[in-house]
Amino acid sequence: MTDLSTLYDAILSGDHKTARSLAQTALDENTDPKSIVDKYMIPAMDEAGRRFEANVFYVPELLIAARAMKAAMELIRPKLLENHVEPAGRVVVGTVQGDLHDIGKNLVASMLEGGGFEVIDLGVDVSPEQYVAAATEHGANLIALSALLTTTMPGMRAVVDLVKQSPAAGDLKVMIGGAPITQTYADEIGADGFSDNASGAVNEARRLVGVTAA
Amino acid sequence: MDGRVSAPREDFIRALERQPPAGRVPHFELVFFLTMQAFGKVHPSHRSYHQWDQMEEKERELHRRDMAGLFIDTARRFEHNAIFLHPNPGTLAETLRMIDLVRELSGDTYFLMLHGDATFGIPNGAQLEAFAYRLADDADGVKREAQQMVDNAVRRAEAISQHGGLDGFALCSDYCFNDGPFISPGQFSEFVTPYLVQLVSAYRDMGFYVIKHTDGNIMPIADQLLEANPHALHSLDPQGDVDMAEMKRLYGEQVCLIGNINCGLMDTGTVEEAEASARYALRHGMPGGGYIFSTSNCIYTGMPLERYERILDIWRAEGNYAA
Structure with a gap:
């Protein structure tokens, strides 16, 4: 199984290509899509937000992290819908x-x-x-x-x-x-x-x- | 009684050069948009001249003179030492004509400046994401564009310098939000500062004065702005927690300071809060000179004119150096 902490790292560093690739790999390995989002992707964005508030990240770092998140979510969202997983709001x-x-x-x-x-x-x-x-x-x-x-x-x-x-x-x-x-x-x-x-x-x-x- | 001891332009230059002050603290605003209230005329920047080329030259000249007159009337009525020209249309030819007209109508009374920035500022909302992505994906391309922008601006300045009549440039790319710069200080040193240094240096070499404006919290990049060696920093935005007393302490020996009167309070605060902001800027900006009285942005559309007139009353009463 892929070590999905690398997905967390890819989103945090704004590496959208790696984030998408890892998301695809995780789905191919039948990893629960909700757990991918909840355990790795949202925590990565939360950490990006924390770094932004601490003036470690600035707007560009935040935006490229969000791009990486979106790149992975494009693959995962259809699976979430299939499983009737609701968004946070x-x-x-x-x-x-x-x-x-x-x-x-x-x-x-x-x-x-x-x-x-x-x-x-x-x-x-x-x-x-x-x-x-x-x-x-x-x-x-x-x-x-x-x-x-x-x-x-x-x-x-x-x-x-x-x-x-x-x-x-x-x-x-x-x-x-x-x-x-x-x-x-x-x-x-x-x-x-x-x-x-x-x-x-x-x-x-x-x-x-x-x-x-x- | 006007507290000026010499011509407005000379007082303004004395402040920019941080020479010993005399008379009243100089004053100007980047823009005074309330021209309809004050003079019954639409501000030049709000006029649509899409049929400019279709006009008879006689009509174009009437429009030019009307706009030039409005810039001068604004400076006279509100006792500005400087006029920030906003030529419309903004072609080089019309810009040079506007300089000539204002000089013809007002002589050397006022310090004349134009827009002159050519560095990356905060992109608009639609372009912000794209710009952030380019910084990550195409850093060399961004730097090539930055260099091209500076080169173009320097060529324009050379033409204006040869023509004559202009005193300086206001560099108005906004770099900062209320909570800090739009890119990290590290990225700023890579994508903005080297080009700002080039630009200011080129303008100075041509004999122009340079005022660097940006809204927001500049403190994380203030040293880099100073590295570019502008004559003045403008805005000193209190909504971005920029404090006149701190700026004076940190940078008052290096650069002229302009602004810090809280536009937010002038607009939505109480009269007392707006007055207090004006007094604070005067009290901490004036000592030793190198200070120009101004709001932290401009007199923008929607601001109550009476609030501006109120802070001018405070300036007239309290913005005077001892003889």
């Missing part, structure tokens, strides 16, 4: 209405995928109604809002308010982030969660949907 992400910035949003989306979440990325300039409609359509547990501009921050409150007013939203949670966003602002508008960085967003998403790190 479903998250609708997007940059709020009037705001066209997407660097932070894209980073968070990549890290959430790396953390085992299914991500529905609505892009930029997303209206409150679009967030709620997509969350309802996809059965999402969580909406993640991004804003770079102080002038577009108020759009976050509009989403939070709409979620609270929408009977279809059920137990849908809202988390927010972006350069001008603070915990104080999140509390002020009634958001359920907040993170000031992409790695922390994964932990916050896990807390909100009630799952623990692999």
